[in-house]
Amino acid sequence: MTAEAHTLAGPYAVHALPADERAFFERHIAVCDTCGVEVAELLATAAVLGAASEEPSPPGMRDRVLRTVDVTRQHPPAPGEGSGSAPARRWAPPSMLAGVAAVLVLALMTLSGVTAAMNQRITELEIALADSPLDDDRVLAVLTAGDAQTRPLDTELDASVRFVYSTALDRGLFVASGLEPLDADQVYELWLYHDGTPQPATIFQTDSDGRAMAVVEGAVAGAEFAAVTVEPHGGSPEPTGQVVIHGAV
Amino acid sequence: MTPPDHGPALRAVPTGADPATMSEGIGAVALETLLARVAQGDQKAYATLYDRVAGQVYGLVRRVLRDPAQSEEVAQEVLLEVWRLAARFDAARGSANTWIMTMAHRRAIDRVRSEQAHRDRDTRVTVRNDERAFDSVAEEVETRLEHAHVRRALDGLTDLQRQAVELAYYGGHTYREVAELLNTPLGTVKTRLRDGLIRLRDTMGVTA
Numbered sequence: 001m002t003a004e005a006h007t008l009a010g011p012y013a014v015h016a017l018p019a020d021e022r023a024f025f026e027r028h029i030a031v032c033d034t035c036g037v038e039v040a041e042l043l044a045t046a047a048v049l050g051a052a053s054e055e056p057s058p059p060g061m062r063d064r065v066l067r068t069v070d071v072t073r074q075h076p077p078a079p080g081e082g083s084g085s086a087p088a089r090r091w092a093p094p095s096m097l098a099g100v101a102a103v104l105v106l107a108l109m110t111l112s113g114v115t116a117a118m119n120q121r122i123t124e125l126e127i128a129l130a131d132s133p134l135d136d137d138r139v140l141a142v143l144t145a146g147d148a149q150t151r152p153l154d155t156e157l158d159a160s161v162r163f164v165y166s167t168a169l170d171r172g173l174f175v176a177s178g179l180e181p182l183d184a185d186q187v188y189e190l191w192l193y194h195d196g197t198p199q200p201a202t203i204f205q206t207d208s209d210g211r212a213m214a215v216v217e218g219a220v221a222g223a224e225f226a227a228v229t230v231e232p233h234g235g236s237p238e239p240t241g242q243v244v245i246h247g248a249v
Numbered sequence: 250m251t252p253p254d255h256g257p258a259l260r261a262v263p264t265g266a267d268p269a270t271m272s273e274g275i276g277a278v279a280l281e282t283l284l285a286r287v288a289q290g291d292q293k294a295y296a297t298l299y300d301r302v303a304g305q306v307y308g309l310v311r312r313v314l315r316d317p318a319q320s321e322e323v324a325q326e327v328l329l330e331v332w333r334l335a336a337r338f339d340a341a342r343g344s345a346n347t348w349i350m351t352m353a354h355r356r357a358i359d360r361v362r363s364e365q366a367h368r369d370r371d372t373r374v375t376v377r378n379d380e381r382a383f384d385s386v387a388e389e390v391e392t393r394l395e396h397a398h399v400r401r402a403l404d405g406l407t408d409l410q411r412q413a414v415e416l417a418y419y420g421g422h423t424y425r426e427v428a429e430l431l432n433t434p435l436g437t438v439k440t441r442l443r444d445g446l447i448r449l450r451d452t453m454g455v456t457a
Contacts (some may be wrong), residue, residue: 007436010443011424015358016417018425040343040457042443044329045450047350049418050309057307058321062299065325074288077336099260121303141363145319169363 009035011035015041138215142166142173153226153247160212161228162246172216174202174226176245178212185233189241190214191249193225201226205233223249280345281338289313295332303348304327305410306353313421316409323360328351343457354418360419402452410445 006026011017012025029036142148145166153161158180165171174190182188187205191198204214228245268361280301286294308326311320331349339350403411416427427452428438 007439007443010441010446011417011439013446014418014442016424016442017353018423031404038447039457040347041450042345042446043351043454044343045343045453045455046354046418046456047347047394047413048453048455049399049449050312050350050354051346052304052371053312053419054304055308056310057303057324058317061307061321061325062303063301064295064300065328066292068325068329069292072329072332073292075333076335077288077337080302141360146322209297220457 006035006038006243009038009042013039013046016198019091022180029241036184039176044120063146136216138171139173141169142171144195145169149249151226151247151249153228153245155245157244159245161247163226163247163249165216165249167221170218172201172220174204174212174214175213176206176213177209178214179206179244181206181210182230186230187233188212188228189231189235189239190216191227191229191239192216193227194219194222194223196224199223200229200235200237200238203231225249270330280349281340284331284335284338284348286343286400287332288338298331299328302331302349305346305350309353310357312419314360315355319360320357323356324353327356332357347457352455358421398453402449405452406445406448407441409433409437410441410448414445414449 008017008021008025011019012022017025025035032208041124049067062181077105147168148164148166151163151165157160157179161176161178161179162174164173164175172192179188182205187203189203190201192201193199196221199219201219202214202215204212206212226247226249227239227243229239229243230241231239234240278297278435282297283294283301287298304325305325307320308375309328311317314320314323325350325365330352336346342348343351343389403414406414412431413424413427413433417424420427422430422438423440424442425431425435427442431438433441
């Protein structure tokens, strides 16, 4: 097993491993000093290859990044020595999500100027994002997609609901605050309508403050309408409950 | 003065280097020192660091992704991540430049993979695409690689080592794809990637 693992140092250093082998090798280097040292050296070598591709960065980028930094909270130092055994990324700690909101600020500034209304929306999103445990990378990818669109959805609840999506990625991000927390035997279910037919997109629950965030994978491109209903635990194949949120996307 | 032990990831500013007086002679300040100041929320230090690394970050991301608009997005993400995660930088694991460039490469590759997953979830690379992929990567490498010592080091590899390293690192291919592109067994590609990088490390005198 060790001989097998050693050979992965090369592909690992150039990010050429599929996720499963990457995870396997990361567990290995956590306990194998020889491989740990070799990986550090090969990453440094790869970095030199990377630096050789230097070219002038786009002129507007510096201002955007510096402005974003100004409103972006930094992470605290890693807790304790155990950074080798990183916690599962899927459930990101809340502090990671603070960065997501900042990237959204950046994405919106990239797309158009910052207006007061937009600032308001960003603030709402920041609040909604602040404590949500979600996959940072997938969320970031939507928020920073070149074609990302933000659609406010209508609701009779005293809630703020947004659907951010990228047609190119075929992925969406549903963000809401002010929803009513449901009983344990119920869920919210998001539907995306294609040609007038609702397709189940995702089910979600809120936190105790009524905030929710959910990633939708696939069947986002081409959807014309979004709706949220309350469904029994586990969700339904077709909407059965009351529509609480709706709007064109 | 011995830096107090605040835990492994918080890198102390080197002894005698007073952050307040260090804005002069900025060119001489190590990236690690700048990063330590960035970790303390110093935006001026960040701007300096930005100017030092943004071209490298953007250049690498663009090398991998090609598309300028996408590259700009990803480069922005990376540079912002440097700000957010500065306190997590651990000098014991490598230099600041390696840390930043590793993130840049990882983010670029993530973008390649997520786009691939959408575009052709189940298609295999065809022979015609193979050739085009390799030719275009090779050409890019040829025309855009300015740093002569890197060029020379790459030239010092065997053909298979060089092709494997270029396709994986600059081309953003997994080693399985590289094996398919080069029509070479998987195990050979893994080994060539490793011994190719080791040779580059030795030729260029890289240390962690």
